[in-house]
Amino acid sequence: MQTFSVVIVALLSWLVGADVDLCHPRCDCLDTTFYCRRRSLQHFPHDFPNWMQNLNISDNSIGNIDGEDLVKLTGLQILAADGNNLTDIPRPPWNMEQLRELSLSRNALSTLDRGALARFTALQELDVSRNQISVLSNSSSFPTSDSVLRTLNLGHNQIENLDDGCFHDFVNLIELILTRNRIRSLPKDLFSKNIKLEKLDLSRNKLEVLDSLRFQELNSLQVLNLRRNGIRNLSDAAFYGLDRLQHLYLDGNRIQVVERRWLYGLRSLRTMNLSVNNIEKIEDNSWDGMEELHWLQSCRPTWTSAP
Incomplete structure (x- = not known):
């Protein structure tokens, strides 16, 4: 039995050595x-x-x-x-x-x-x-x-x-x-x-201008990151077709006015970041149709949830 154990140990040592030799x-x-x-x-x-x-x-x-x-x-x-x-x-x-x-x-x-x-x-x-x-x-x-x-x-x-x-x-x-x-x-x-x-x-x-219908085929999209571009103008229906979008990042741009016309269609949106922009006006009906929106970061520090 002792001889058999010695043989097994020797065989294992040889196999390990063989693996090492195969390494570059x-x-x-x-x-x-x-x-x-x-x-x-x-x-x-x-x-x-x-x-x-x-x-x-x-x-x-x-x-x-x-x-x-x-x-x-x-x-x-x-x-x-x-x-x-x-x-x-x-x-x-x-x-x-x-x-x-x-x-x-x-x-x-x-x-x-x-x-x-x-x-x-x-x-x-x-x-x-x-x-x-x-x-x-x-x-x-x-x-x-x-x-x-x-x-x-x-x-x-x-x-x-x-x-x-x-x-x-x-x-x-x-x-x-x-x-x-x-x-x-x-x-x-x-x-x-x-x-x-x-x-x-x-x-x-x-990017400075976001034209209409650029994402209309992306109906599986869940996260869209557009932060820190320099976007000044968003055309009507800029995000149309993004039915499943949940997270939208627009912070660090040059947006001045938030309007429903370019937010239209974001029915599944849950979080949105508009901080570090030049926002001067937010239309009253901008968030219409966004029943799922529960977190909004804007230029106004008191807005940390949907208005």
């Missing part, structure tokens, strides 16, 4: 997760095992990820490559059907490669925030219409122009983050295909 020398590993952050990597390693599922190579100096190397990682589900020197999204030579999350924040991307994104057929979360993207066009920015993407983070870029159809392929999108860009206007049909969208963040842009 520049990484720390736990099961199928490889943590290679801040390891002074200049290039994407070529010798990762194909059974690896989660890879973090953030905060290195990697300038390129060869699609040929990436497609060999047939088990990879999550890739974080934030804080490198990437100028392009990796383009695998054929579809990767298992990658679900891709994070490329804090790189040097100037555009989004439609062909590259189309290769990630199972991608649900994409973070390309804090890059140098300036234009989103319908013809060259996004994947095909069978995209299953649910979360898209484009915050902290240099986006000024949005083509009408630049989000049309994202029919399954739930959350869209566009904060801290330079967007000055919203095309009429910008969100016409995003009927599943629940959260939209347009805060800290350059």
Whole structure:
């Protein structure tokens, strides 16, 4: 029995040692997760095992990820490559059907490669925030219409122009983050295909006018963040169609008059923030039809609930 125990201990020690040997020398590993952050990597390693599922190579100096190397990682589900020197999204030579999350924040991307994104057929979360993207066009920015993407983070870029159809392929999108860009206007049909969208963040842009019917197809939207833009004028029915909207943030703008004509249709609204504006007048019937509104923050400090 003692001899048998010694054999078992020796076998377990060999297995543990084998697992350690399978880890890349520049990484720390736990099961199928490889943590290679801040390891002074200049290039994407070529010798990762194909059974690896989660890879973090953030905060290195990697300038390129060869699609040929990436497609060999047939088990990879999550890739974080934030804080490198990437100028392009990796383009695998054929579809990767298992990658679900891709994070490329804090790189040097100037555009989004439609062909590259189309290769990630199972991608649900994409973070390309804090890059140098300036234009989103319908013809060259996004994947095909069978995209299953649910979360898209484009915050902290240099986006000024949005083509009408630049989000049309994202029919399954739930959350869209566009904060801290330079967007000055919203095309009429910008969100016409995003009927599943629940959260939209347009805060800290350059919007001054909010035209009518820009959100009319977003009948699943629950949170709309428009704070700190510079909005002066809201057209009639600016929020028409947002039947399920519960939270609206308009603080930090230049709104002078609150009127029912641009608030019309917000029947499910529960909270609204109008603080830090230039409000001079609030029409008496502005809140008509908002039976669910129970918290209102305005320029008047005494208003912390619906009037």
